[in-house]
Amino acid sequence: xxxxxxxxxxxxxxxxxxxxxxxxxxxxxxxxxxxxxxxxxxxxxxxxxxxxxxxxxxxxxxxxxxxxxxxxxxxxxxxxxxxxxxxxxxxxxxxxxxxxxxxxxxxxxxxxxxxxxxxxxxxxxxxxxxxxxxxxxxxxxxxxxxxxxxxxxxxxxxxxxxxxxxxxxxxxxxxxxxxxxxxxxxxxxxxxxxxxxxxxxxxxxxxxxxxxxxxxxxxxxxxxxxxxxxxxxxxxxxxxxxxxxxxxxxxxxxxxxxxxxxxxxxxxxxxxxxxxxxxxxxxxxxxxxxxxxxxxxxxxxxxxxxxxxxxxxxxxxxxxxxxxxxxxxxxxxxxxxxxxxxxxxxxxxxxxxxxxxxxxxxxxxxxxxxxxxxxxx
Amino acid sequence: xxxxxxxxxxxxxxxxxxxxxxxxxxxxxxxxxxxxxxxxxxxxxxxxxxxxxxxxxxxxxxxxxxxxxxxxxxxxxxxxxxxxxxxxxxxxxxxxxxxxxxxxxxxxxxxxxxxxxxxxxxxxxxxxxxxxxxxxxxxxxxxxxxxxxxxxxxxxxxxxxxxxxxxxxxxxxxxxxxxxxxxxxxxxxxxxxxxxxxxxxxxxxxxxxxxxxxxxxxxxxxxxxxxxxxxxxxxxxxxxxxxxxxxxxxxxxxxxxxxxxxxxxxxxxxxxxxxxxxxxxxxxxxxxxxxxxxxxxxxxxxxxxxxxxxxxxxxxxxxxxxxxxxxxxxxxxxxxxxxxxxxxxxxxxxxxxxxxxxxxxxxxxxxxxxxxxxxxxxxxxxxxxxxxxxxxxxxxxxxxxxxxxxxxxxxxxxxxxxxxxxxxxxxxxxxxxxxxxxxxxxxxxxxxxxxxxxxxxxxxxxxxxxxxxxxxxxxxxxxxxxxxxxxxxxxxxxxxxxxxxxxxxxxx
Ligand SMILES: Nc1ncnc2c1ncn2[C@@H]1O[C@H](COP(=O)(O)OP(=O)(O)OP(=O)(O)O)[C@@H](O)[C@H]1O
Ligand SMILES: [Mg+2]
Numbered sequence: 037x038x039x040x041x042x043x044x045x046x047x048x049x050x051x052x053x054x055x056x057x058x059x060x061x062x063x064x065x066x067x068x069x070x071x072x073x074x075x076x077x078x079x080x081x082x083x084x085x086x087x088x089x090x091x092x093x094x095x096x097x098x099x100x101x102x103x104x105x106x107x108x109x110x111x112x113x114x115x116x117x118x119x120x121x122x123x124x125x126x127x128x129x130x131x132x133x134x135x136x137x138x139x140x141x142x143x144x145x146x147x148x149x150x151x152x153x154x155x156x157x158x159x160x161x162x163x164x165x166x167x168x169x170x171x172x173x174x175x176x177x178x179x180x181x182x183x184x185x186x187x188x189x190x191x192x193x194x195x196x197x198x199x200x201x202x203x204x205x206x207x208x209x210x211x212x213x214x215x216x217x218x219x220x221x222x223x224x225x226x227x228x229x230x231x232x233x234x235x236x237x238x239x240x241x242x243x244x245x246x247x248x249x250x251x252x253x254x255x256x257x258x259x260x261x262x263x264x265x266x267x268x269x270x271x272x273x274x275x276x277x278x279x280x281x282x283x284x285x286x287x288x289x290x291x292x293x294x295x296x297x298x299x300x301x302x303x304x305x306x307x308x309x310x311x312x313x314x315x316x317x318x319x320x321x322x323x324x325x326x327x328x329x330x331x332x333x334x335x336x337x338x339x340x341x342x343x344x345x346x347x348x349x350x351x352x353x354x355x356x357x358x359x360x361x362x363x364x365x366x367x368x369x370x371x372x373x374x375x376x377x378x379x380x381x382x383x384x385x386x387x388x389x390x391x392x393x394x395x396x397x398x399x400x401x402x403x404x405x406x407x408x409x410x411x412x413x
Numbered sequence: 414x415x416x417x418x419x420x421x422x423x424x425x426x427x428x429x430x431x432x433x434x435x436x437x438x439x440x441x442x443x444x445x446x447x448x449x450x451x452x453x454x455x456x457x458x459x460x461x462x463x464x465x466x467x468x469x470x471x472x473x474x475x476x477x478x479x480x481x482x483x484x485x486x487x488x489x490x491x492x493x494x495x496x497x498x499x500x501x502x503x504x505x506x507x508x509x510x511x512x513x514x515x516x517x518x519x520x521x522x523x524x525x526x527x528x529x530x531x532x533x534x535x536x537x538x539x540x541x542x543x544x545x546x547x548x549x550x551x552x553x554x555x556x557x558x559x560x561x562x563x564x565x566x567x568x569x570x571x572x573x574x575x576x577x578x579x580x581x582x583x584x585x586x587x588x589x590x591x592x593x594x595x596x597x598x599x600x601x602x603x604x605x606x607x608x609x610x611x612x613x614x615x616x617x618x619x620x621x622x623x624x625x626x627x628x629x630x631x632x633x634x635x636x637x638x639x640x641x642x643x644x645x646x647x648x649x650x651x652x653x654x655x656x657x658x659x660x661x662x663x664x665x666x667x668x669x670x671x672x673x674x675x676x677x678x679x680x681x682x683x684x685x686x687x688x689x690x691x692x693x694x695x696x697x698x699x700x701x702x703x704x705x706x707x708x709x710x711x712x713x714x715x716x717x718x719x720x721x722x723x724x725x726x727x728x729x730x731x732x733x734x735x736x737x738x739x740x741x742x743x744x745x746x747x748x749x750x751x752x753x754x755x756x757x758x759x760x761x762x763x764x765x766x767x768x769x770x771x772x773x774x775x776x777x778x779x780x781x782x783x784x785x786x787x788x789x790x791x792x793x794x795x796x797x798x799x800x801x802x803x804x805x806x807x808x809x810x811x812x813x814x815x816x817x818x819x820x821x822x823x824x825x826x827x828x829x830x831x832x833x834x835x836x837x838x839x840x841x842x843x844x845x846x847x848x849x850x851x852x853x854x855x856x857x858x859x860x861x862x863x864x865x866x867x868x869x870x871x872x873x874x875x876x877x878x879x880x881x882x883x884x885x886x887x888x889x890x891x892x893x894x895x896x897x898x899x900x901x902x903x904x905x906x907x908x909x910x911x912x913x914x915x916x917x918x919x920x921x
Contacts, residue, residue, distance in 0.1 A: 053801045056424040273778050274770045281766060284755035291714070291752040292766030293738035 078390035085386060089375070096373035103368030104361050112241065112250030114357075114364045116322055119252070120145075120314045122259050122356035124338025126266050127311035129347040131196075133270060134282045134303045136189065140182055140200035141311040142335025143207040147181045148174040148312025149319040150211055153219070153229055153326045156236035156319075166235030167320065171258075174316045175309040181207070182308020186301035196304075204335070215326055229326040238321035253321040259353070262313060267349040269306070279303050311335070337363070340388055359388075417467035419453050423809055425801070427453040428464070429624040435569070437472075440591060440601045442611040442632070445621035445644055446841040447813025448799030451604050454621070455571045459491040460484040490567025492558040494574045494812065494839070498546045504553075505529040505542035508560050532560050537593045539586075550701045552583035556590070563594075570594065571602045574812070576610055577839050580699050580867055580906075581899070588614050606813070606841050608637040620644055645843045653849055653874055656857065660877070661690030662725075664861035665711075665830050670720035672703075672710050680706045682885040684720070687921050688830065693852065693862040695876030695894070697869060699906050703885040704865050705747055708834045711863075712744045713737035714752065724830060738767060743828035745820055745836045747865070753819040756808030760800055761789035763807050764822050796821040797844055813840045824851045831855055834865045849875060869899055878920070881905040888912065890920035 079101070086100075087093045104114040124141045131138035152170035161169055185203055188194040219229040238253035270276035278299045281289040290296050318330050341359050345351035362384050369375050419428040427450045435441045443451050456462040458469065460478040469476050471487060478484050484491075498507045505525040506513075514524035529542040538556040546554060555575060562570055572591075576584045591601055591614060605611055611618055612632060619629040620643040627643050642648060665688040672681035680703045688694045698704050709715040711722055713734035722730045729737050734752075738744070746752040754763050765774055765785055773784040789803030796817045800810060807815055816839055823831065833852065837845040852875060856862050866872045872879060879891040881902060889905045889912040891897050904910040 056801045058424075272780060272782070274775050274780055275778065277762070277765075277769050277780055281755055281758060281762070284758040285751075287752050288755045288766065291712075291734045291738070291744070291746065293735045294766070295735055 074390055074393075078386065081386055081390060085382060086375070092373060096369050096375050099369040099372050100362075100365040102365075103372070104364040106368075109248045109250045110364065110368065112248070112252040114360055115241070115252040115256065116250060117364055118353075118357045118360035119255050119259050119317055119321075120334050121337060121341050121360050122353050123262060123314035123317065124311055124334055125341030125345065125352040125356050126262060126349055127307040127314070128338045128342040129345065129349060129352060130266065130270070130279070130307040130310065131303045132283075132342055132347045134279045134300055135286070136300060136303060137197050138182075138185070138200055138304055138307055139197055139336070139339070140185055140203060140304065140308060141314075141338050142331055142333070143200070143204040144178040144182050144308040144311035145315040145318070145331050145335050146207050146211045147308075148178045148315025149326060149330055150214065150315070151177040151312070152236075152316040153232060153319045156232045157219075157230065161233075161235060163235045166233065167238065170236055170320065171313065171316050174312045178308040178310075178312025178315070179305045180308075182311075183301060183305040186304025189304070190297040190300040212328065215328065219326060227328050232320060232324050236320055237324050238317070251322045253317075255317040255321040258313060258317070262310060263349055263353055266310065270349055275299070275302070311338075314338075344388075362388075414454070414458065414469050415467055417454065417457060417469075418465045419450070419457060419462065420465045421809065423805065425805075425809065426624055428457070428467075431467070431621070431624070431626045433619060433626060434629070435600060435602060436617075437568075437600050438595060438598060439616040440595055440603060440614055442615035442618045443602060443604045443621065444606070444608070444611060444618060444640060445627075446797075446799070446843060447817065447839075448811040449621040449644070450624045451621055452573055452811060455491060455573060455602065455604070458484070459489055459571060485565050485567070488566055488568035489571070490562030490565060490569070491571040492555065492562060492573065492575060494577060496554050496558050498554060498557060498561075500547040501545065503543055503545055504540050504549070504557050507546055507557055508532070508542075508564050510561070512565065528564065529560065532563055536560075536563065536590060536597065538590050550583075550699075551578045552580070552586065552700075555579070555583075555587070559590070567599070569600045569602065571604075573604045574606070574839055575603070576605055576607060578700070578867065581869055582699075582903070584610065606839065606845070608640050608842065611640065612637060622646065641842055644841070653853065655853055655875075658691050658857055658877075660692040661859055661861075663687040664690045664725060665863065666721075666723045667711070668721045670707070670710060670722065671718045672706050672715060673718050674706065680885050681710060681717075684882075684885075684887055685918075685921060686880055686887060686890065688861045688863050690829075690861045691856055691859045692877040693856050693864055693875050695872035695879045696863065696865045696882060697872050697879055697902055697906060698882035700867050702882045702906075704882050705834070707882070708744075708747065708832055708863075708865055711737075712742060712746070712832055714746075741829035743767070743823040743826040743831045745823045745831075745833040747834035747838075749816060749819050754807045754815055757806055759789075759804050760793065760798065760807055760810070760818055761785050761803035763818050764789055764792050764803070767822065767826055792818075792821040792825065796847065813844065816840050817844055820848055820851075824848070824855065828860060830861045830863065832863045832865075835867060836864070837866070837868070837871065869902060873897075873899065873902065883908040883911075887917060890917050892920055 083097050086097045104110050124145065127141045127144065128138060152174040155170040155173045156166065159169065181203070185196055185199040188199050189196045215229065216227050220227050221230050238255045240249070241252045241254070242249040270279065278289065278294050281292070281294060282296050282299055286296060314334065319326055323330065337359065341352060341356045344355035344359065366384055414431065414433040417428050417431040417433070420426050431450070431454055433454060445451050453462060457464045458478065460480045460483050463479065469478060476487060478487065499510065502510070505522070506520065508529045509525045514521040514528065526542040529540065533540050538560055540553055540556050540560065541549065546557065559570065575587060579587060595601060603615060612635065615632045617629055617631055618635055618640060620627040620640060622644060668685045670681055670684045671679065674680050684707060686694070696704055706715060710717045713732050713736065716731050721728060724740055724742065727740060729740055750756070765788065768774055769780060774781055774788070786803060792798065793800055793803060798810070798817045798821065799814050807818055810818070820836055836852070837848055840848065852862060852864065864872060864875060873894060876894050879894050879902065880887050881889045881891070883906060888908065891902070
């Protein structure tokens with residue numbers, strides 16, 4: 037019989053700890069390489085699709101990949117589009133972390149746009165406050181409206197997908213009704229509100245840098261603040277801890293004393309407030325007024341952004357920029373290379389699918405975790 | 414198995430150059446502390462984990478086992494501790510699952526029952542082939558798992574902690590079956606933390622520590638204390654020092670509690686008792702006699718249909734789990750994977766779920782990362798949780814170490830009432846010793862402790878009073894635990910003996 041000494045002293049433990057840290061760094065590097073690899077493969081597959089349908093596939097694909105950077109105004113479009121997407125992505129990620137499939141961002145965005153515009157139009161405000169007051173009002177409105185599906189889910193156990201979609205539909209109709217009947221100025225034959233006062237418009241980057249940057253505006257500063265705020269909320273507050281534990285295992289959270297109903301409801305509501313900021317950006321930065329169809333379906337694109345970022349608030353800006361790049365590139369491709377809009381969507385979908393597939397695998401893996409854990413006991 | 418090295422993707426080295434050999438026809442016990450690498454080694458043999466390096470020889474030939482199916486083809490079977498049966502199927506259906514006898518497109522039910530009966534008779538593993546798995550006791554479920562492995566042609570049978578969930582009677586039956594299997598030419602690998610069992614059943618014992626094989630010896634050359642020392646690397650004291658203690662007020666008062674389960678069966682029937690501050694009240698009973706449900710009703714995980722529960726002067730009847738916890742109850746749950754841990758969250762996060770919003774962990778709504786990490790380090794140290802640090806997800810810990818995370822959190826919660834259900838299940842001897850000391854410490858500090866355990870020796874040595882449950886009722890409350898024998902408690906557990914209602918009420 038041989039008796040080999042085992043690691044027990046603390047020096048060896050410290051050593052073991054360092055080794056494991058290194059191993060983990062290596063693990064995350066591999067993760068990164070895999071992600072980049074997936075993107076490359078996705079782009080290649082996208083190209084093959086383009087080859088199959090396009091008349092000038094190379095030109096078309098070049099338009100998709102380099103379009104947004106080819107002209108300054110396109111760069112502006114990209115930034116402006118990404119701004120909204122990042123906000124919606126953040127909104128969605130909050131409820132997702134609690135495993136709630138909140139599809140209400142679209143509605144919250146409309147509520148935010150409407151509230152901000154109404155306050156800006158009817159409450160005379162000095163500069164600076166002209167931005168802050170409508171912004172806060174919009175956030176409050178977004179919060180309250182999203183509280184409804186949150187409450188229904190938490191206390192009535194109503195399916196959140198159904199309830200948020202229904203509320204979205206109600207809000208969309210209400211928005212249209214209010215805009216057409218109360219906000220469209222007499223004599224204007226386009227259905228849109230009056231221009232917002234200059235004090236309530238986000239300054240345009242075009243004016244600041246003296247370049248044709250389209251409608252990109254200083255709301256990107258707000259985005260930066262919101263990213264950091266959501267990150268702090270999720271990673272460093274008790275509320276964030278509660279959300280994450282509910283997402284990890286709701287029964288465990290309950291057992292541990294967390295008021296899961298209240299937290300779930302608030303996760304919806306806070307998401308609503310964040311999505312409302314996206315509406316503020318559209319009303320006070322991009323259009324400077326309310327128009328019909330102001331959201332252009334952005335509320336749903338935010339889901340992809342959140343998923344790509346694995347609900348990590350610090351990654352949302354990156355995935356938001358990436359996804360928005362594909363959108364703008366697709367637009368340019370459609371216009372310059374006469375590829376149909378459907379094809380552009382197919383290519384985008386292929387790219388997104390391939391990238392998400394990676395996360396789906398991971399999701400399945402965590403589901404299997406529990407079985408593995410059971411086997412281990 | 415030679416030079417087996419297993420490094421998990423997260424960097425944990427679970428097996429380090431392990432040599433392990435078994436002879437055909439023997440009962441080979443495998444022991445070691447939680448996280449020593451026993452399950453990992455066996456999962457490698459069973460093909461569900463791949464070794465990072467090393468080789469496996471079977472009957473002199475080198476083999477590569479890449480999946481469960483390949484292991485089964487080689488005649489290797491494994492029974493995991495948490496069973497993998499389909500609860501809504503009959504026992505016969507479960508046994509033949511995977512290679513069913515067919516009649517046309519349908520499962521041949523009669524053939525399945527016949528196969529099951531034949532196997533059961535051949536190896537002395539009594540089961541009821543037509544019963545639904547969900548409705549039979551754990552001991553029988555385990556026999557079903559074994560039959561299933563035998564049906565698939567296992568010659569080498571790995572049993573990972575099979576006795577952790579069994580009562581003494583069931584363990585005796587299992588051992589008889591194991592002996593019969595060996596007589597029929599099978600080889601058994603048996604993992605357990607209970608050295609008494611190892612001494613009783615095995616021919617040889619292998620001891621692992623920290624991912625390494627410390628050695629293999631003939632059981633006849635071993636003693637419990639020698640094995641313990643090999644496992645832990647120090648002497649372990651299995652004797653408990655239990656000072657007498659005046660009990661305080663009736664902290665928990667339960668009256669006429671009734672619970673009906675989803676299937677409509679009355680599983681808790683008019684249960685009444687008190688648990689006093691400064692005492693450990695043990696609840697003994699054969700598993701499946703309502704103890705699990707009783708605890709889950711008391712802790713708010715299930716709702717009672719009648720009766721009252723109060724804590725101190727407050728009624729906590731029917732409150733939610735959160736509310737019960739907030740009123741001062743700590744709970745080591747029996748179903749730890751469902752309630753006790755969040756597998757994907759880190760050890761640190763799991764350790765603060767009941768106190769994240771109290772100082773020092775929280776200040777003005779912010780969670781202090783430093784305090785959380787420090788707390789994690791302290792618990793990992795004190796409870797000997799085998800993990801490099803607290804950032805590891807709980808899901809990647811060994812079974813016993815997950816349990817330690819739960820116990821560490823609940824024992825450090827400073828509750829008024831501590832409800833511990835199977836606290837040391839699957840935990841190694843060193844840690845069991847420590848947990849027993851901690852339970853006594855809580856009692857000595859005036860906490861009311863309600864202890865439910867299938868390990869009769871454990872409840873009897875720790876409890877100040879002992880309530881015995883049978884068929885959803887309390888059939889006896891024994892105040893003089895020191896002077897009652899295991900046999901006598903066994904008679905109460907089986908419902909053979911019963912105290913009168915007046916006797917029980919006198920001891921509430
Ligand atoms: N899937 C996994 N991923 C990462 N690490 C793991 C995984 N499974 C086990 N480990 C680690 O490997 C080591 C050995 O675990 P193993 O389950 O083999 O222990 P064990 O001897 O069976 O312990 P126990 O008596 O508690 O069941 C532990 O440190 C554990 O944390
Ligand atoms: Mg194990």
